[in-house]
Amino acid sequence: MSSPQQTTLSAGDVTFVVVFESAVLDNLDEEQRRAAAWPGGPLLVLAGAGTGKTSTLVARTSWLRGQGMDPGRILLLTFTRRAADEMLSRITAAPGLASATRVRGGTFHAIAHRVIRQHAEAFSLPPRFTVIDPGDVTDLLDVLRGNHGLISTERRTPRAAVCADIYTRCVNTQLPVTDVVRAGFPWCTSFSVQLAEMFRAYVAHKRGHGLVDFDDLLLLWRAALADGAAGPVLRGMFDAVLVDEYQDVNAVQADIVRLLRPDGAGLTCVGDDAQAIYGFRGADPGHLRRLRADFPGLTVVRLSRNYRSRPNVLRLANVIRPQSPGLELELTASRTSGQRPALVRCYDEATQAREICARVLAARESGMDLRDQAVLVRSAHHSDVLEVELSARGIPYVKYGGLRFTEAAHVRDFLAALRVITNPADDIAWFRVLRLHDGIGPVHARRISDALRLTEPAPLARRNEAVAAAPARSREALAATLDRLADAALLAGTAEQAAAVLAAIDGPLRARYADAAARIADLQRLTDAAASRPSLHDALVELALDPPVSASDLAGPPRLDEDYLVISTIHSAKGLEWPVVHLPHLIDGAVPSDMALATPDGLDEERRLFYVAVTRARDQLYLYAPLRLHHHRLARDDRHSLGQITRFLDAAAIAACHPIDATPPPPVIPRSGPLTAQIDAALDTLWSG
DNA sequence: GGTAACTGGGTTTTT
C-alpha cells in the first residue's frame, strides 16, 4: 500500500486534492482504491462476497465529490431499500460530504416513482394514480381470468398467481408470452393465446383506472428516458450513475442504465455474477457479462480480498463458486485460521432441528449472542420443524422473508380503504372494501362498483345508488362505511385521513375477524407510521415498495437488550453476515429446490444461491444434510454414505468440510410376532370370563 | 341467484 501522506508532502500545488484523496481513500486496499478513484468511465467493479463493496462505492462517491462533482448530480441505484438507506447514510457520514446537497439514491423502483410522480401528466397518468403491489395484480388477474377462458373445470388452468408470474416475466425479460411460457411454464403452453389476450385486457384495465404496477414504474421511466424530448432532460440531471448489484438487473433496468449513460461516461456498475439470485423475476446476470459489449471502453476492477470470512470458509466458497469466462474471481482471505465448515449428516429433519438447537445453545454458552447466529433457508417453510424445536427450548427467534405484514388480510383491507380515498377509480381496492361487508360477494361487489361508476369523477357522490345495489341485509353497514369514507376524503393531513379511514372500516373488520381487536391494534400502528409521510399517496407507495416485514417492525428498532436467533431465507440474507451461520436442508429437492431443476439455468441459479449462503458466515459455518425428508422420500440408500447428498457437495466441496455424524437414528424395535394378535387374544380372555 | 361454510390438496425465492 502506498502512503498517501508522503505523497501529500511532496506534491506541491496539488496538495489539496491529494490530502482530500488520502482522507477518502485511506482505509481502502489497493484494489478498492483503484475502483474508488478510477478517473474515466465506464467501470465495472467485480466485487466478490465480503470484499468491501459498499465501502468502495461510498468512497467512490466521495472521490467524485472531491473531483468537484455536485453530489446532487450523483445517482445511486440499488435493489433494496435497506441497501439504499445504508449506503446513503454512510455517504453522508463520509469526510468531505457535509454539504447540504445530497447524493440522490434509492431503489430502481423508488427513483422511477419519484420521476413519474413529479411528471404524472406527462405520462398521461392521473395525478393521484395508485401503485399496486403484486398481490393486487394477482387479485385483478383473478377477476379477468374468467373472461379469457382461464377458468375451467375440465382442464387444469394456470392460477392467478401463475398468470401474474408469467406477465411480469414477459415484461422484465422483454420476451413474448409464448417464449416465456415455453421456457418457464411448459404446462401452460396450450393457454398462451388466452394469456396474451388477458394481459392485453389487464394493461387496458390499469390505464383506465389509474393503476400502475411495479413493472410499469420501470417501463415508464425507461420510456421517458428514451423519449426524444424528455430523455435529454432526465439524462442531463446526473453526471454520475452508480449501480449496485448489477448482476440482478432485468432487461428493462439494463435499458434504463444504458439510457442514463449512453456512452458509459460516469457509469459505475458494481456486482458479482456469481451472486445473481433473482432470475425468477426476470433478472439475468447476462446483462453484467455483456457490459463489455455494451460499453467498449469498459474497465473491469476486481475486488477479491475478502474481509469477512475465515480462510476455511472461503476455501469452500471458492470450490462452489461458479466462474464465467472473462470474469473469473477467486476470494483471498485477509483474516486468519478458523475451523473448517462442519457437514452434519442427520437422520431426518427432527434430528437436524435438534442438532441446530444444540449448536446454537453451545455457542451461546461460550458467550456468543443469539443474534450473532443465523439459520439460512432456501424456502420459508424449511424452518417449520426447527421453529417448533426452538419454541420448545425457549430460544427466541425472528424470521425474515416469507410472509410479509402487508400480505395479511386485514392489512390489505385497510390499505384498500386508504387507496379508495387517494384514487377513487381504483376498482381493485373498491372490490376489496365492498367484499369486506357481510353478505357482499363478488357479484354484488361488481354491481355496487358499477353503480358508483368509478371511472367518472367523484364516485362517492353516487353512494346512495351504490347502497341500493347491495343486498338488503348489507345496506346499513355499507351506507355507514361509505359515508365515513366520504368524510375522510375531505379531511386534510395524512394522520387525520388515515385515522378516519380506519374508523370507517372498524365495524366491518370487527364483524369479519374473530381476533379483530389485535388486528385493529396492528392497523393503529400502521396509521402512526403513515402519519409521518407528506401524503397518503406517498405512504401507500412506500408501503408497497418496501413493506414492513412484521407488525413489530412498525414499532421501531427492537430494544438493544433483546436477543434472538435470526432465521432468514437466503434471498433475504443477501448482503448480510453473521459470525455463525447454520445452513440446513442440504439435500436434492430442497437445496437445490426441486422447482428449479427443470432447466439448466434454474440449477445454475440454485448453485449461486448456495454460494451466497456460504459466504454469509464470518467465523463458523454449519451445513446440515438430513438424509430423509418427510413428504419427500428422496433418500436413496447410497446417500447414507458421504456421497452426494446434494449435488452441490461434490468430492472437492466435501473435502473442504469436516464431516460429523449426528445422533444415530432411533433403534429399530425387533418384532417377535404380530402384536395386535397378542393383545386381541388377551382382550378375548376378558369377554370369555 | 348469490354467499358462506366446509373440505381436501398443495406449498420458492421478492422489488
Next chain:
DNA sequence: CCCAGTTACC
C-alpha cells in the same frame, strides 16, 4: 397454512 372446488343455506 392457504386456495379452489363443492355443498348447504338465504
